Each structure stands twice: as structure tokens, then as C-alpha cells.
Amino acid sequence: WDDDEDAEADQVDDTDGLDPETERAAWKLRELKRVKRGREAIEVAEKEREEVERRRNLSKEEREAEDAEHLERQKEEREGKGKMG
Amino acid sequence: MSHRADAKRMLDDRGGYAGPTIHGINPAHLLDKPVLDRVVDSYYWKEQCFAINEETLCDRAVDMTYFGGTYGQQKPTPFVCLCLKLLQLMPERDIILEYLHQTEFKYLTALAAFYVRLTFEPAEDVYTTLEPLLGDYRKLRRRTRDGGYSLTYIDQFVDDLLTKDRICATILPRLTQRTQLEDDGKLEERESPLGAELDEIDQDSDDSSVMQINGNGVERDGSIISD
Numbered sequence: 001w002d003d004d005e006d007a008e009a010d011q012v013d014d015t016d017g018l019d020p021e022t023e024r025a026a027w028k029l030r031e032l033k034r035v036k037r038g039r040e041a042i043e044v045a046e047k048e049r050e051e052v053e054r055r056r057n058l059s060k061e062e063r064e065a066e067d068a069e070h071l072e073r074q075k076e077e078r079e080g081k082g083k084m085g
Numbered sequence: 086m087s088h089r090a091d092a093k094r095m096l097d098d099r100g101g102y103a104g105p106t107i108h109g110i111n112p113a114h115l116l117d118k119p120v121l122d123r124v125v126d127s128y129y130w131k132e133q134c135f136a137i138n139e140e141t142l143c144d145r146a147v148d149m150t151y152f153g154g155t156y157g158q159q160k161p162t163p164f165v166c167l168c169l170k171l172l173q174l175m176p177e178r179d180i181i182l183e184y185l186h187q188t189e190f191k192y193l194t195a196l197a198a199f200y201v202r203l204t205f206e207p208a209e210d211v212y213t214t215l216e217p218l219l220g221d222y223r224k225l226r227r228r229t230r231d232g233g234y235s236l237t238y239i240d241q242f243v244d245d246l247l248t249k250d251r252i253c254a255t256i257l258p259r260l261t262q263r264t265q266l267e268d269d270g271k272l273e274e275r276e277s278p279l280g281a282e283l284d285e286i287d288q289d290s291d292d293s294s295v296m297q298i299n300g301n302g303v304e305r306d307g308s309i310i311s312d
Contacts, residue, residue, distance in 0.1 A: 027222035
């Protein structure tokens with residue numbers, strides 16, 4: 001803590017209230033991003049819940065058909081990767 | 086009873102720790118082992134953190150001009166050293182809240198916030214204690230790992246504490262996600278300090294989305310958008 005590093009530290013100014021309006025505006029932007037992130041998280045959770053609900057309401061055959069389709073797609077993707085190498 | 090001083094017992098890693106615990110473990114272990122070792126070996130710890138209490142700790146805390154974990158050759162910042170001291174002292178809740186809410190020394194606030202995140206439980210208590218600080222946009226100087234400095238803000242730091250797993254060279258204890266606590270009815274939805282302003286912004290963006298759907302190409306002030 002006793003190093004002569006003050007000069008470097010001064011390059012980052014942590015004095016508050018130099019430009020109150022800009023400082024508040026910057027905070028507002030950060031806060032809006034947080035609000036947005038929170039809302040998106042809720043949306044994602046909602047979607048997942050809906051998906052689970054939807055799957056539950058399908059008949060056994062429909063579910064299996066969907067799984068088969070999904071597996072088929074995965075397989076294709078894997079083959080695609082192989083060719084790239 | 087041990088013949089060793091309390092400080093020694095807390096830092097004795099041969100097992101058989103019998104002192105008070107946080108989250109069921111020796112509080113010193115809330116810091117990562119390598120950082121803990123660096124702190125205990127540092128001059129700052131040995132000279133400035135020796136025989137201080139909750140009150141004299143403030144004298145050290147107000148001298149802080151930056152926060153961070155370790156930098157350069159893994160040199161610990163006074164911030165983590167004082168954090169270990171707090172873990173050792175385990176001040177009463179009221180004292181920590183006093184550190185947190187005093188408005189004169191922002192680095193003391195940051196230190197208290199870090200301590201709250203490390204030690205408070207249950208999770209909803211961490212959220213309710215720290216979230217008010219998301220409205221505090223005072224600037225903080227942060228020591229980065231390479232030894233440089235960067236600028237951040239109290240609200241940003243607190244947000245990181247609530248959402249990230251690792252900060253200031255420390256792996257934070259697991260914290261249940263906010264949405265989960267809301268679903269369980271343990272926590273109310275967070276009210277943004279923007280309050281009414283946020284509603285206005287929502288209103289505006291609703292208007293603009295309606296405009297996009299209508300696709301009439303007219304801006305809100307009535308001028309035609311030219312392609």
C-alpha cells in the first residue's frame with residue numbers, strides 16, 4: 001500500500017459529482033439494462049414452463065415423433081461437423 | 086482450550102477449528118486458499134490489520150483509494166485484507182449495516198457490501214440488504230489483476246455481487262437466484278428506483294412498438310421518415 005503508484009491511480013478519477021447529470025444518466029442506463037435483464041429472465045422461465053406444459057399435453061405417439069425428429073436433426077448436425085474437419 | 090491466540094487458531098489449517106463459524110465453516114475459508122495465504126503473508130495484514138477492532142478498522146477503511154482482489158504478483162489489496170479482518174472480528178449486524186449505509190466513505194460501503202454477500206444468510210436477506218445500493222452511483226476505482234485501475238460504480242459492484250460467482254479473486258458462496266426466491270414467495274419483485282420514470286419509458290417504448298406494427302412510417306412528432 002506504500003508503493004509509489006499514485007500517478008497511475010490518478011488516471012482513473014473517482015471523484016463524484018463532477019458532472020452530476022451525466023453521472024445520473026450513466027446510472028440510469030445501467031439500471032435500465034438491469035431491469036431489462038430481469039424481465040428477460042422471467043420471459044425465458046415462462047417459455048420453459050409453457051414448453052413443459054405443452055409436452056405434457058401431447059400423446060405418447062406425438063412425443064415420440066417429436067423426439068425422433070429432434071434426434072434426426074442432431075445426427076445431421078453431427079455429420080455436418082464431420083465434413084468440416 | 087488452545088494455547089494459541091485466536092488469530093492463529095482461525096488461520097491454523099491443521100483441522101480441529103473450534104471457533105465461531107459462518108455458513109457452517111471457518112470464516113477464513115470464505116476467501117480462496119491462495120488469496121488467504123497471500124493476505125496473511127502481506128505487510129498490510131501484519132502491520133495495519135494487527136490488533137484493530139470494529140472501530141479502528143474504519144480508520145484503515147477510509148484510507149482505501151481503490152478496491153479489488155489481488156494484483157501484480159498476486160499482491161493482496163487492503164480491501165481483501167480488511168475483509169479477512171472483518172471475517173475474523175465478525176462484527177454485529179448493526180455495525181455492518183452502519184458501515185454499509187454511512188455516506189461519507191464509499192470504499193467502506195463497498196467493503197461492507199462484499200462482507201454481506203460473503204456472510205449473510207438466507208439468500209433473501211442478501212438481496213434485501215444489498216439491493217438498495219443499486220441506486221448508489223458513486224464512482225469506485227478498481228484494481229485489476231494486471232495492476233492497472235479501472236472505473237466502476239457502487240451499483241455496478243453490487244450488481245456483480247448479486248449475479249456473478251467470482252469477484253475480487255474470491256469465489257462467492259452460492260446464492261439462490263432472485264427469480265427462484267420470487268417463485269417461492271420469499272421475495273417481492275424488485276422495485277427499480279427509477280419508479281415512475283420507468284413507467285414513462287415503458288409507455289414510450291409501447292408507443293413506438295405500436296408505430297412499428299402499424300408501419301405507417303410516421304415519427305411521433307409527425308415528420309415522415311425518408312428511406
